[in-house]
Amino acid sequence: xxxxxxxxxxxxxxxxxxxxxxxxxxxxxxxxxxxxxxxxxxxxxxxxxxxxxxxxxxxxxxxxxxxxxxxxxxxxxxxxxxxxxxxxxxxxxxxxxxxxxxxxxxxxxxxxxxxxxxxxxxxxxxxxxxxxxxxxxxxxxxxxxxxxxxxxxxxxxxxxxxxxxxxxxxxxxxxxxxxxxxxxxxxxxxxxxxxxxxxxxxxxxxxxxxxxxxxxxxxxxxxxxxx
Numbered sequence: 721x722x723x724x725x726x727x728x729x730x731x732x733x734x735x736x737x738x739x740x741x742x743x744x745x746x747x748x749x750x751x752x753x754x755x756x757x758x759x760x761x762x763x764x765x766x767x768x769x770x771x772x773x774x775x776x777x778x779x780x781x782x783x784x785x786x787x788x789x790x791x792x793x794x795x796x797x798x799x800x801x802x803x804x805x806x807x808x809x810x811x812x813x814x815x816x817x818x819x820x821x822x823x824x825x826x827x828x829x830x831x832x833x834x835x836x837x838x839x840x841x842x843x844x845x846x847x848x849x850x851x852x853x854x855x856x857x858x859x860x861x862x863x864x865x866x867x868x869x870x871x872x873x874x875x876x877x878x879x880x881x882x883x884x885x886x887x888x889x890x891x892x893x894x895x896x897x898x899x900x901x902x903x904x905x906x907x908x909x910x911x912x913x914x915x916x917x918x919x920x921x922x923x924x925x926x927x928x929x930x931x932x933x934x935x936x937x938x939x940x941x942x943x944x945x946x947x
Contacts, residue, residue: 729742729777729779729780730743730744730781730782732777738752738753739752739802740752742777742781743781744782745781745782746786746806747781747789747806747807749769749801751800752800754855754860755798755799755845756798756800757798757827757859757860758861759796759797761796762792762801765792766788769783786805789803790803790805790809790812797821797844797846798829798845798846798858799844799846814833814843814886815886816885818831818885818886818904819831819908820905820907820923821908822870824870824873824910826846826850826863827863828923829844829845830844830847830889831843832886832888832889832905834888834891835888835891836857836892846858846859847891847925848862848925849863850868851926851927852865852927856893856925857891857893857899870927872909873911875915876915876916877915877916879917879918881917882906882917885904889901889904889905890902890903893946896946897925897926897944897946898924898925898935899922899923899925900920900922901921905917905921907933921934923935924936924939926938926942927944928941
């Protein structure tokens, strides 16, 4: 199907929790600027929709097909881009396999039916692991400013395939401590290699662990504060 011709981006409407609703004819896009980590999948794959370096409204849902918009939303690792369909088509669903993917020198990417501190936050999120974010537990890009160093390719651990690979994933940030994660989870390197499989773990978010991505208690020694 041919891409629709260029059009003027519609004016965003206020949504819940500071989100913006960008109305479209067939589908609305939902943008959460506080979750955005500027991964740039959107502006690179759909530049007619996500118009970089412009003043005023910059997202135009009418400049691509519904399928193209759904695809680019699912590519957004942080969950900053969502959508609401008007055609009765399938909405985003939980992935069949719960995943963590490490970004080299960057945050922890989650894909699962996520409950953060008991509250549903969707199926995609990037959480801070450098300790410097001003929007904890979410990443805000501070790892770039502090030149955070953490591999996205940790060594493979000896783990067994999980009996169940999906289901709700509970992520509970501990006060001045790590992320406590409970549920079926495969931990993947940035290249996609599975390096561990767990049903409960504690992931470092102070930036100081010598056993990244896992917590080793360094947060206590360095006086990490989660707020």
